[in-house]
Amino acid sequence: MLMSDVEIITDGGRRRRWSGAEKLRIVEETLDERSSISVVARRNGVAPNLLYRWRRLMLEGGAVAVSNDDEVTSNRAVRQLEERIRELERQLGRKTLEVEILKEALDKARPKKPMWLAQSPVKDGGR
Structure with a gap:
């Protein structure tokens, strides 16, 4: 093996940032059945x-999930979570x-405090 046949790949130390449009373009290339994902990845400098x-x-x-690099929640999972929310709201109600x-029952069960009539002091001659 000759030295000229060896390719040295150095790490640049930084990750490459891909725009949403670039990601979509590359992913669309993989949807073409004539080229494999590995070939498309190599051609675009992306890890397979x-x-x-x-x-x-x-x-x-x-496209939104690819652009934002977010995890995707399936429609089934969303429906299950919405049903769970409805059930919890019913229980709360x-x-x-x-x-x-x-x-109300506690208010009715409490004995009413008797109203003591304020009596005027008895006068000496008022028996």
């Missing part, structure tokens, strides 16, 4: 595992109603 991640995000959540009923 990162390109697989962008592609998964794109297929699950669309029931408990609030129970509290109001118990307050």
Whole structure:
């Protein structure tokens, strides 16, 4: 092996930032069935595992997920969370109603304090 056949790759020390448009363009290249993801990654200077991640995000959540590099929540998970919120709101409503009923029952069960009539002091000659 000759020295001229060896390629030395040095790390620049910084990560490259990809714009949303660049990510989308690269991911769209992978959707073409004629080229593999590894070839597209190599051609664009992207790690294949990162390109697989962008592609998964794109297929699950669309262009917005790829642009923002966010995790995608499936529609099913969103529906389950919304149903859970509705159930918790129903339970909160029931408990609030129970509290109001118990307050009313407690007010009715408390004995009323008798009203003592203020009596005027008895005068010496008023027997």
